[in-house]
Amino acid sequence: MNKENCKQIDEKRDDLYLKKLAGITKKAGITAFGSFFLLILSFITNAVITRSLGADQYGLYVLSTRVLEIFVMIASFGFGLTIVRTVSFQHAVGNHSRIKGTINYSFKALLVTSVFLVVAGFMFNKMISVRLFHRPELSPLLGILLLSVPITTMTLVAVSALNGLKKIRESVLVTNVINPLQFLILAVFVLQMDYGLKGLVWVFTFTGITGLFFAWFFLNKIYLSRYKTEKADHASGELWRFSTPLFFNQLLNNAVRWIPVFVMGFYLSNSEIGIFNVALKISLLVSFALGAFQLIFAPVMAEQFALKNSRMINQLNKTITKWIFSSALMVFSILFLYSNTFLEIFGTEFKAGKIILIILMTGELINAGVGLAGNLLIMSGRPQMAFVNSLVSFFLVSLLSFMLIPVYGAKGAAFAIAAAVFLVNLLRICEIWYLEKIHPFRSSFVKPVIAAALSAVIVLSLNHSFNSVTVYGAAGGMVLFTAIFILVIWILRPDDEDRFILKQLKRYLKK
Numbered sequence: 001m002n003k004e005n006c007k008q009i010d011e012k013r014d015d016l017y018l019k020k021l022a023g024i025t026k027k028a029g030i031t032a033f034g035s036f037f038l039l040i041l042s043f044i045t046n047a048v049i050t051r052s053l054g055a056d057q058y059g060l061y062v063l064s065t066r067v068l069e070i071f072v073m074i075a076s077f078g079f080g081l082t083i084v085r086t087v088s089f090q091h092a093v094g095n096h097s098r099i100k101g102t103i104n105y106s107f108k109a110l111l112v113t114s115v116f117l118v119v120a121g122f123m124f125n126k127m128i129s130v131r132l133f134h135r136p137e138l139s140p141l142l143g144i145l146l147l148s149v150p151i152t153t154m155t156l157v158a159v160s161a162l163n164g165l166k167k168i169r170e171s172v173l174v175t176n177v178i179n180p181l182q183f184l185i186l187a188v189f190v191l192q193m194d195y196g197l198k199g200l201v202w203v204f205t206f207t208g209i210t211g212l213f214f215a216w217f218f219l220n221k222i223y224l225s226r227y228k229t230e231k232a233d234h235a236s237g238e239l240w241r242f243s244t245p246l247f248f249n250q251l252l253n254n255a256v257r258w259i260p261v262f263v264m265g266f267y268l269s270n271s272e273i274g275i276f277n278v279a280l281k282i283s284l285l286v287s288f289a290l291g292a293f294q295l296i297f298a299p300v301m302a303e304q305f306a307l308k309n310s311r312m313i314n315q316l317n318k319t320i321t322k323w324i325f326s327s328a329l330m331v332f333s334i335l336f337l338y339s340n341t342f343l344e345i346f347g348t349e350f351k352a353g354k355i356i357l358i359i360l361m362t363g364e365l366i367n368a369g370v371g372l373a374g375n376l377l378i379m380s381g382r383p384q385m386a387f388v389n390s391l392v393s394f395f396l397v398s399l400l401s402f403m404l405i406p407v408y409g410a411k412g413a414a415f416a417i418a419a420a421v422f423l424v425n426l427l428r429i430c431e432i433w434y435l436e437k438i439h440p441f442r443s444s445f446v447k448p449v450i451a452a453a454l455s456a457v458i459v460l461s462l463n464h465s466f467n468s469v470t471v472y473g474a475a476g477g478m479v480l481f482t483a484i485f486i487l488v489i490w491i492l493r494p495d496d497e498d499r500f501i502l503k504q505l506k507r508y509l510k511k
Helices: 003-076 079-092 096-123 125-132 138-164 168-192 196-222 236-267 270-283 288-306 310-337 339-344 348-370 372-379 383-408 410-436 443-466 471-491 496-510
Strands: none
Touching (some): 003 096, 003 138, 003 196, 003 270, 003 288, 003 348, 079 138, 079 236, 079 372, 138 196, 168 196, 236 270, 236 410, 288 348, 339 348, 348 410, 383 410, 443 471
């Protein structure tokens, strides 16, 4: 092969890479908007609840919804990501019979598991509430929330199929806009009408019905109605084989956040659980870009693994990870500078969670910097390895929770989570490098670090000059920090991919 042919092949690869990058960015923009919208609504909703019910009742609400999450997780049995991978993989090769069969079979299988879990939940309700958590007042709340298990599970099937088909706009609309918006509206109504905590959990259950309707409406309109005559074909054994280790992986991953809350349920008050949860909610702002990119990154990577395009996978992974880390570092710095201001939104009693917030934010920053490695392991067809990683993380967070929470309270819980996040991400990086010779880092990672440091120094100097920070001053400081951060990045010169995407976004906005 002569040099001219090699050059043409490289140019074609680069063009394909830039097209994929532009497509990911456009859809990630949709998910970023959805994630940001969800975070803002979550902020407002939690502020409304905490100010209406107080930290004690809010802590009870957190505990009840965490128990519900376990039931939903068990009922879905890892089929969420299994559907995403299977649908995206089969869509890449045009096998619509298998896609339709996967959706139909998943719906029926998870309907059975969710109904079974509801029955089991009602049978063991008293044992969970009274014997496990020593909170009889938890029992009626769980009784209401259990009704939402089949609703949530069926919604998961439709949303996962939409994600696998890369119909991100519709998926985001259901999960990040429609559901949280109607929950906020109805929550305000029931709290104003003084229905209290029980009214709030009824709202939680009711809003799931609307989400279920819209999820299946979009899936039917976009895909199922177009392939009505297509014969459904599924490989049930393959689905269960893939989903089983993935289920345990997801269960353990979520347990990293559940276990500290449940251990706090043994040793701490409802108020302390409430303060911890508010700090956790705020810390998730750091990694909102990770969630935005993960949604589209997973099906795209599954497609590229199906095509065995390792060069494309490596390029996309490095570029997207850098964007996620840059945005995460910017948000981390702002929250660090104005942590008291953010906590006070929920009430003055929540300012006690400042140290908890900083520890949790540090964990989220690490997660954002390398968090896509977990997706790469799963989309490359290695759910068993992802399970082993989660098992290590689970044992670590469990051990640290039982050791630290009785002594250090909620701060110990925060440290347990941050330590587990750090370790599991270190494992993921090493494994994906060993297996695929892929890592997420490049030299340009230093640019956002420099930008964040300079911006923080300037804003901190101004804060000290004024001696105190008001709400308006904090808002101004956040805007100033963001402006300086972007300016420094620009002075340090964005990479070629960054400039290309900025041009694409400019054209898209003009259009």
